[in-house]
Amino acid sequence: MVENRSIANDDPAAPPASGNQSAEAAEGELDSASAATVDDAQLTTYSAVSEIRTPIKLCREIVHDFVAGRELAWRLFIRNLRGLYRQTLLGLFWAFLPPIANTAVWIFLQSQNVFQIGDTGVNSTVYILTGMILWQGFIDAFQSPGKLLNSNKNMVAKLKFPRESLLTVAFLETCFNLSIRLVLLIPAFLLFSVPLHLSILLAPVSIFGMLLLGLALGILLIPIGTLYQDVGRFVTMVLPFWMIVTPIIYVPSAEFPASLLNWVNPAAPLLIVSRELLLYGGTNFGMLAIVFGLSAIVLLLISLVVYRVSLPVLIERMMA
């Protein structure tokens, strides 16, 4: 259990109160001890009692660390971004390449009648490209928390900093990658004369929900995935199948029992709805989207608590 509370400080010359964990720290007010005199000193207590037994305080600390870690998150995001493309020849083009290559392969296969895409209502290239971009976004959101924690393992195991910042970085990176990929839709829409609908304005809400759901599932996998590498291997093995059961390269079935896949596959509902809002001007899966959107929020809150309380246990094993 970690307690942070203020107590009366009877030492007038005591240094500032804020901790490494504090919002002030992130604000850059870690100045010299002599610069400020405070009446309160922060008392931090660590014991064997589970943090989850004081849920309100736990939630407050999670929020606090998200706020305190926002500048660090931004720095790490920029660091990763600069590091990612600095030593490459094609630079940012690598962000566009995977959906273009995937779409090209599927379009080729479809042209050879390897599979039937169904009645898409729009050009099939645009349909598959949109699905691919959204799917890539969902998978990025799902995988990035684990990847971020793993690549910063050394830092997490050795330094105390607001670890929630890593989740913020994961979300920022996912959003950045998805945003630049979505830019690909502009020439695609123009090239294949896809009409623009007002519903396109609602698509970001649905996409946001989809990313939150991916992120929440990814965070929930962190504890067991950090302990056992089997989880990572299993996910790598399952991903191609998961993509195939998600209606990316074909029209989702409305008939039972195939329609059941839309309910049991967490990637499907919000992806379908996002694509329909982008391409068709409306969606038949509104209820499904609302249910999954709300579930995403609840799941994310649970995952943040699980992440927070599991980290000390995981760090012990990271150092092993």
Add this chain to the structure above:
Amino acid sequence: MSNSSEIVLDVDHVWKVYCRNLKRAMWYGLRDLGREITGQGHDRTVTGLRPGEFFAIRDANFQVRRGECVALIGPNGAGKSTMLKMINGLVRPDAGKISIRGKVAALIELGTGFNPILSGRENIYINAAVLGIGKREVDRIFDKIVDFAELEDVINDPVKTYSSGMRVRLGFSVAANLRPDLLIMDEVLAVGDVGFRMKCFAHLRELIKEGVSIIVVTHAVTMLRRVATRSIVFGKGKIVYDGDLPTGSTIYEEMMNVPSQASERREEDQASSKARIEEVNVLNEQGQPQLEFHTDEKLRLQIRMSAREEIRNARLIAAICSPVHGKVASMSTAYLDFQFDLPAGERTIYLEFPSLPLLIGAYHFNISLYGPEQTDFFQRRTLQGNFRIVGPPLLGDGRGLGGILKLPHRWESD
């Protein structure tokens, strides 16, 4: 925690459990995760250890006051770094409580978060953010950081082109701007060149003067004399000593000196059946056994031997050794033409040092027993007669003696 605001850190009967077996550790981790999530985290001293587990920390209990610099010392695996990680809030105690009053900063691995592809300039901002220093503050102190690190010429080059020493300098220079109530450091002062190390020590002394408490873990105990005044010695997870640094460092040196069963067996195998060294004792001026001495004090070494048959013109060689520095000096009975016979039965010989020229540290004797000829070897016994020199204190500021010997000397001017 005590009401006294002078106490910055209170470690209250803390225990920590670890498991060495990787598979078991993972499985226990999974079960512990379940307990944490369901709020059943508990005092492990009550539930006991599971198979394969051990106490990495056992009932650690100490306090650190404002402006105190404490060295945590001990052999590898003694629990120092685990204790530091608990104080830093990285891992939680399995029993007991740690209370910290005020802000904590840690210099555990300098330059954590550096991206080698990015420039030193970019990495300063990243490292500072990791340590909790904001951009505005870094903008203000940027020149100071670069100046302290002495990297003005290369600050815009990628960090991967820096030497390891340059990286450490950059890391320390960023961290030097932290002003916590409690600063914890783990083996970070053993790196970098001498000039920069001196600069770091000067900085730490400045922090202590400002009232910052420091806990430092290192094996380079000699260097610590520059800043630390108190030592807490860990051995097998337990605090075996809490007190002044000279005594603590000698106890630590002794801990590295424990003879292995294999070496004892080897000595036994090599021993001749004709004569043996039965016992070695360190005595004071009054002839009483004593463990702790001061430089320039008198020390008498008592060597009790036995022989099956009479041995004429036996010889002894005694070597004073330090676990850190090795053999300091050795002396033989033959050198001073001291001749003695071993009658059938027992005989005791004394070796006297009227004014011991050794400085603070732990020492022991290695004793070898020979007959009159070069090839008449009877027995060699190592790690005998342990003793400590505990004073006077060595000044770490370049104004006293250093090393392990006090040599007769004088200074002159032309």
